[in-house]
Every structure is written in C-alpha cells, then in structure tokens.
Amino acid sequence: MTKPRYRMAPSPTGALHIGNARTALYNYLLARKTGGTYVLRIEDTARDRSRPEFEQTIFEGFRWLGIEWDEGPGIGGDYGPYRQSERVDLHREWLGKLIDRGWVYRCFCTPEELADARKRAQAEKRPPKYSGKCRSLSEAETQQRLDAGETAAYRFRVEPRTVEYRDLVLGDLREDAGLWGDFVICRSNWLPVYNFAVVIDDHTMEITHAVRGADHISNTFRQIVMYDALEIPPPRFGHLPLILNRKKQKLSKRDGAVSVEEYMAQGYLPEAVRNFIVLLGWNPGDEREMFSLEELVDEYSLDRVSSANPIYDIGKLDWFNGVYMRGMTVGELAGRARPFVKAAGLDIDSSGNGYFEQAVALEQERVKKLTDFGDVLAFFFQEQVDPDMKFLVRKRGTAEETASALQKVVGLVREHGVDDVGVSESYLRGLASELGWKAGELFMPIRVASTGSRATPPLFETMQVLGKERVISRLNRAVALLRGVPSVAS
RNA sequence: GGCGCAUUCGUCUAGUGGCCCAGGACAUCGCCCUCUCAAGGCGAAGAUCGCGGGUUCGAAUCCCGCAUGCGCCGCCA
Numbered sequence: 001m002t003k004p005r006y007r008m009a010p011s012p013t014g015a016l017h018i019g020n021a022r023t024a025l026y027n028y029l030l031a032r033k034t035g036g037t038y039v040l041r042i043e044d045t046a047r048d049r050s051r052p053e054f055e056q057t058i059f060e061g062f063r064w065l066g067i068e069w070d071e072g073p074g075i076g077g078d079y080g081p082y083r084q085s086e087r088v089d090l091h092r093e094w095l096g097k098l099i100d101r102g103w104v105y106r107c108f109c110t111p112e113e114l115a116d117a118r119k120r121a122q123a124e125k126r127p128p129k130y131s132g133k134c135r136s137l138s139e140a141e142t143q144q145r146l147d148a149g150e151t152a153a154y155r156f157r158v159e160p161r162t163v164e165y166r167d168l169v170l171g172d173l174r175e176d177a178g179l180w181g182d183f184v185i186c187r188s189n190w191l192p193v194y195n196f197a198v199v200i201d202d203h204t205m206e207i208t209h210a211v212r213g214a215d216h217i218s219n220t221f222r223q224i225v226m227y228d229a230l231e232i233p234p235p236r237f238g239h240l241p242l243i244l245n246r247k248k249q250k251l252s253k254r255d256g257a258v259s260v261e262e263y264m265a266q267g268y269l270p271e272a273v274r275n276f277i278v279l280l281g282w283n284p285g286d287e288r289e290m291f292s293l294e295e296l297v298d299e300y301s302l303d304r305v306s307s308a309n310p311i312y313d314i315g316k317l318d319w320f321n322g323v324y325m326r327g328m329t330v331g332e333l334a335g336r337a338r339p340f341v342k343a344a345g346l347d348i349d350s351s352g353n354g355y356f357e358q359a360v361a362l363e364q365e366r367v368k369k370l371t372d373f374g375d376v377l378a379f380f381f382q383e384q385v386d387p388d389m390k391f392l393v394r395k396r397g398t399a400e401e402t403a404s405a406l407q408k409v410v411g412l413v414r415e416h417g418v419d420d421v422g423v424s425e426s427y428l429r430g431l432a433s434e435l436g437w438k439a440g441e442l443f444m445p446i447r448v449a450s451t452g453s454r455a456t457p458p459l460f461e462t463m464q465v466l467g468k469e470r471v472i473s474r475l476n477r478a479v480a481l482l483r484g485v486p487s488v489a490s
Numbered sequence: 491g492g493c494g495c496a497u498u499c500g501u502c503u504a505g506u507g508g509c510c511c512a513g514g515a516c517a518u519c520g521c522c523c524u525c526u527c528a529a530g531g532c533g534a535a536g537a538u539c540g541c542g543g544g545u546u547c548g549a550a551u552c553c554c555g556c557a558u559g560c561g562c563c564g565c566c567a
Contacts, residue, residue, distance in 0.1 A: 049523075050567095111565060118564080126492040128563060133539045157530075163534090179493060194567045217494060218562035240559095241496080248559060267516055276502095279515095283503060285513050293564045294533040309560065313501045325531075365527045368522065432525095443525040455527035468528070 004208045008062075008069070009084075009198070011043045012054035012137050015259035016061030017420040018312070019213060019243045019251055022277045026240065027211050029278075029300040030068045039205055040072030041084045045197055050085075052199030061260035064270050066293050079205040087204075091192040092457050094200045094230065095154060095185070103229045104185065106152035107134040108368055130155070130181030144270050151188035156196075156226065164223040168211065168238030168302045175221040183222060194259045195219050199226045202235055211238040211302070215250070215307075238302050241309045242279050251312050258312070267340050267370030272321040280310045290323065316370045326365050334360040343373025353382070357467045360458035380466065385452030392448045394441050402445050403482035405435060409446055410475045418468050421460035428460075449478035 005472075008024040010016070031038035040062075044050035055073070062069070071077025075413055081087055098104045114130070121128040135157065137145075146152065160178035165228060168172050185196035194198070198219075202210055217239050227234040245255040253259070263273050283303050284291075292298065325333060334357045341348055348356045359380040362374065379385050394402045412427045432442040443459050450471050456462055463471050 009567095013567075041510090045567075108567085110567095114564080122491080127492045127523090129492085142504090157563095173494075176492060184565050189565080190564085193565070198567090213561095214495070215561055215567095219567095221494090221562095239495085244560070246501095250560070285504080287504080289502090290517060308496055308498095308503095310502065313516090315501065319516055322529090357557065363528090367528090422512090438525090441524050447526065453527090457527080459525055 001377070002206075002208070004031065004034045004041060005206055006031040006036055006209050006211065007039040007202070007205065007207050008039055008067075009041045009043045009201075009212075010058050011049075012051060013059060014054060014253060015261050016058045017251075017253070018258045018260065018277060018331055020058075020068075021273075022243065022259050022280060023213055023240060024067050024298070025065060025274065025278060026282070026302075026305075027209075028069075029296050030209065030211065030302065031070075032297045033300060036197075036208075037071060039077070039079065039207065040069040040071045040082060041201060041205065042073060042085075043194065043197070044083055044085045045191060045194055050363070051121040061264075064264055065261065065274050066270060078315075084201060087197070087201060088190075088192060090204060091186070091197050091200050092190065094363070095192070095196070096115060098156070098226075098229060099154075100187075101229065102159050102262040104154045105135060105137065105157060105182075106139075106146070107155040107184065108131055108145055108150050108152045109181075120450055127179065129179070130183070132182060135182060153184045153188045154186035154488050155182045156185045156222075156229075158225065161225075163224050165220065165224055165234070165237060167217075167220075168209070168236055169241075169305050170217075170239055170307055173217065173220075175218070177221065177225060177457065180222070195222055196226065199223050199230075201232075203227070203232050209238065210235045210241065213268060214239040214242050238305075240305060241307055243280060244309045244311045244313060246313070248309075250312060252378060255312070263317075267372065268317065268321050269324045269370070271338070272317060272324045276314075276317045276320050280312070281306050290320075322368050325370075328364075330357050330361045330364065332349060333364060337370050339372040341373050341377055344371070344378075346374065346378060348377075348381055349390075351381065362461055362465060366457065379453060379456075380450040384477060385450070385474060387448045387452050387481065389456050389481065392445055392478055392482065394437070397441070399482045403479045405437075405442060406445060406449060406475050406479050406482070407443075408470055410479070412469060413463075413472055414474070418460075418466070418471055422465055424460040424463060445478070446475070450474045 006027045008027050009018075010024070020295045028038055030036070032339055042055060044342050059074075062447060069075065071079060072082045095104065118128040134152075134155070142152075158177055158180050160176075162174055163177050164172065164174035183195070186192050186195055201207075220237050220239070224234055243251045246249045251258055260273070264270075271292070274293065275289075275298075276295055278291065278300075279289060282300065284299050285304055305320050328336075334353075337347070337360055338356070359377050363373065363376045367376060389399075392402065393399050394405070409428070412431060416423055416427055428442065428446070429439055435442065444454070447456055447459050447462075448454060450466060451462060
C-alpha cells in the first residue's frame with residue numbers, strides 16, 4: 001500500500017481564513033496520523049486576485065498553528081512546482097489528451113453573451129446551464145473562426161450519466177450529470193480553470209485524499225467526470241461542513257475577526273486557537289475537549305466529523321485561551337506576553353526580568369488574552385498611578401479620615417516593609433481593627449492608592465512585588481490628593 | 491429554477507431503536523471561597539430533538555412529505 005498523500009491548497013487572495021486554517025489542520029492531522037505526506041500547493045490561477053504577499057501571511061499562519069508541510073513552495077519535493085500558476089504547461093499537456101480523445105471543443109461564445117444568457121435563465125427561473133451552442137461546430141468552421149482571429153475557450157463535453165462516489169465524511173453521494181451544461185476547463189487565453197487544474201494537479205502530485213470544504217461538493221462530481229475521461233483514478237474525497245457566521249451564511253472576510261493573523265495580533269495562543277477550531281465540526285466521541293497537537297494527531301479521524309455546519313462564535317475561544325495561559329509556567333507566559341506588553345508602551349526592560357515575571361505571575365489567572373497584560377500590568381511599570389478619588393475614599397467615609405489612615409499605613413510600611421505577605425497582612429489587619437474598620441474598608445483605599453485600580457491581584461502580594469519604595473510613594477501621593485494638595489514630593 | 495447537503499439548549503456538541511420526559515462544555519444566573527478582581531468548588535436555568543405523517547410494543551435515532559438554511563450551477567477559486 002502506498003503512503004497516503006494529503007494536501008492543502010490555499011489561494012493567496014487574502015489572509016489565512018479561519019475556515020481554511022481548519023481544513024489545513026484537519027488534513028495535517030490526517031497526514032501525520034497515517035504516516036502520510038503533507039503537500040502544500042498554492043492555487044494562484046486567479047491571476048488578478050492572487051498576491052504573493054498573501055502567501056507569506058498564509059505560511060506564517062500555518063506555522064503559527066503548528067501546521068508543517070513536507071512538500072511545497074520553499075521546501076521543494078518530487079512533485080513540484082508547487083504553485084498552480086507554474087504548472088500550466090502540465091495542464092495544457094493534459095488538456096491535449098482530452099482534446100485528442102474528443103472530450104473538449106472550442107466555444108466562441110463571448111463572456112457577455114454567456115452572462116446575458118445566464119441572467120435570462122435566472123429571470124425565467126430556469127437552470128443557468130450552457131446552451132451547447134458551440135458544441136457541434138464542425139472542425140472546419142472552428143478552424144475558420146480561429147483563423148479569423150476569434151478567441152475561444154475550451155469546453156468539456158458532458159455526457160449524460162449518474163456520477164457517484166463515497167464521501168469520506170458524507171457517505172454515498174450522487175448527481176445527475178445530464179443536468180449540467182458543458183463547462184469551460186480552459187480559458188481562451190489558455191489559462192486552465194481551477195476545476196480542471198485541480199484534477200491535473202491532484203493526479204500528477206499523486207494526492208490520495210482530497211479533504212476540503214463542503215462548498216466543493218458540486219465540483220467533485222465534475223472532477224470525477226474529468227478523471228474518468230482521462231482514465232485516471234480520482235483520490236478519495238472528503239467534505240467538511242462549512243463554518244457559518246451568526247447570520248448563518250458562509251463565513252467571509254466581512255464577518256470581522258476571521259483571519260488567523262488577527263488572532264495572533266489579539267494575543268490568542270496558537271494552541272488555544274487550534275483547540276478551538278478543531279472542535280468546530282469534530283469531536284473525540286467522549287467529553288474531553290482539551291487537546292495538544294500530539295493528542296489530536298492520535299485521536300483525529302474523519303468519521304467523527306459532523307455533517308452540520310457550525311456557526312462561528314468565538315465565545316469559547318476566550319475560555320480556551322485562559323485555560324492555556326493558566327496552564328503555562330510563568331517563564332513561558334512572560335516570554336509570550338513580553339512583545340505585547342512592549343507594544344502597549346510599557347517600559348519593562350529597566351526594572352529587570354525578575355520583576356516582570358513576578359508581575360505576570362500575579363496576573364496569570366486574571367487575563368484572557370496576551371494583550372490584556374498591557375492594561376493589567378501597567379501600574380507595575382508606571383512611575384505614578386492616578387487613583388480615582390471616588391474609590392480612593394473609604395466607603396461611606398470622608399477624604400480626611402482615609403488620608404489619615406493611609407498615612408498610618410505609610411508608617412507601618414516604613415517600619416515593617418512589604419516583603420513578607422504574612423507580616424503585611426497582620427499589621428494591616430491590625431490597623432483596620434484599631435480604626436474600627438472592616439479589613440476590606442482599609443484594603444480598598446490602599447489598593448486604589450497603590451495601583452490606581454479596584455480590580456487587582458491580592459493586595460499583599462501586589463505590594464510585595466511593587467516594593468516598599470513604590471508603595472510608600474504612591475500612598476503619599478494619595479494622601480496629598482485626598483487632602484487637596486495639588487502635588488507633593490514623596 | 492435545478493441539483494446537492496444539512497436541521498438536538500444562545501453557541502460548540504454527545505446521541506446510530508429501549509440506558510434519553512436528551513448528556514457534556516462555553517456563555518448566563520445564584521451560592522460558597524474571599525481584601526477587590528479573577529481562578530476554583532457547588533448549583534440553577536436553558537432543547538415540545540425544524541414541522542407533519544408513517545414503520546415499530548417502543549423513534550432524537552428508520553421511511554416519506556413539507557419547511558427552513560447553506561452550497562454549487564462563472565472564460566472565480
């Protein structure tokens with residue numbers, strides 16, 4: 001038995017779309033699981049829309065998700081070239097075989113005529129299929145019109161028959177080819193049409209399994225007819241349910257964040273995105289839902305792919321991301337967070353890596369995305385914070401009584417320091433009871449004074465990381481603020 | 491209009507004739523923990539299994555019809 005060959009075939013017409021990423025991931029898992037080969041082929045026959053720079057973003061997206069390929073652009077392999085646009089000679093060669101066998105004829109109908117006919121058919125609620133106008137042009141007449149300089153596409157001659165195949169996901173499928181019109185497989189400018197190029201490429205690259213989106217089901221029947229005409233064996237086909245947007249339409253670029261690079265930029269972890277998308281239409285058959293790449297390679301199989309179209313709702317992605325962030329070591333998380341924190345404009349270099357990691361550790365279970373660190377870590381790195389007076393003052397208390405309490409805190413911090421959280425807790429609780437306040441009533445003003453925020457990690461740990469000097473300086477500033485002194489040196 | 495595919499809590503889904511007056515997860519709400527925020531624990535609410543027929547002692551599961559959605563029907567991919 002030959003080694004299975006799977007492929008992914010993105011078109012470089014935009015960023016890496018989440019649906020394509022899922023398809024690529026599924027193929028990757030299948031290839032790895034079966035010990036097969038994974039081929040990357042760029043389908044850039046849409047000359048006008050394909051842009052080389054998109055190739056790079058797509059590659060980066062795949063790599064970010066952990067999807068590696070064995071053959072493809074930049075890597076090479078025995079079945080190159082791996083860009084469809086560089087394979088047109090091959091396509092023409094195979095077109096020749098079809099011509100020789102009488103499966104193809106030249107069609108002189110202009111795009112305008114065809115569009116008109118289509119529009120009319122639609123209006124009259126008839127199926128918009130090609131009339132067959134040029135189907136029986138004689139060889140002589142064809143040659144004559146060609147000589148006269150008319151351009152002509154190549155059309156595939158469809159013979160009535162039932163086309164059937166067993167889909168790896170959907171089971172037995174069939175369609176009546178008698179309902180189609182003859183279809184163009186090569187443009188008048190000699191560039192092959194996608195549907196034909198795919199057949200030739202998959203065959204010549206010896207692809208054994210074509211797993212792709214369900215929007216290709218109808219194409220599959222046409223492709224099978226071409227395989228048969230060429231007398232070459234088709235690969236096994238599998239069609240994945242389409243990811244829909246909230247309005248239940250095919251997910252498109254207009255639906256907001258649907259490209260992998262956006263998730264990258266938003267501070268999602270690749271393992272979370274991967275875990276999230278793999279579950280869009282697949283499940284392991286039990287109640288597990290956290291999967292590493294290795295586990296997925298082990299577990300994944302097409303017969304557990306569901307056939308209904310999932311709606312794309314990123315709610316659960318945040319949860320996955322949080323779980324993965326909490327599961328990391330602090331060092332690892334800090335490393336991943338660093339570029340995001342810098343991008344947010346925080347100066348994390350001058351205070352040293354140890355300080356940064358301690359701060360990250362305190363926020364680890366409080367963030368959903370790497371970008372959150374930019375906000376949540378700010379007070380650790382700013383010179384001063386701006387406490388909101390509304391929350392700085394003790395609940396139902398006065399500014400002056402809060403100020404005097406904070407002043408006492410300054411004294412205690414001076415005397416006992418903040419390095420031992422147990423000690424801090426005990427003297428601060430002691431002060432609270434001395435004042436006759438509930439602990440929380442004292443802690444909140446201290447929190448707001450030293451962090452500028454009401455929502456922070458536990459107070460004593462936070463003070464410990466900030467260090468004595470920062471805490472004292474911020475408390476002093478808060479006292480000044482509370483007493484209406486415009487500014488004061490600490 | 492034709493053909494194809496699909497239809498279970500808001501969302502992702504489990505379920506392949508009796509274990510299901512439908513299970514899990516996210517989100518939501520409540521309680522607990524607690525110095526705030528999280529995290530965590532516990533719990534609640536949430537699906538007449540798209541609708542209508544049939545088959546069967548028994549159907550979310552099988553059959554038929556309908557509806558709805560999506561896809562394709564391009565010298566786009």
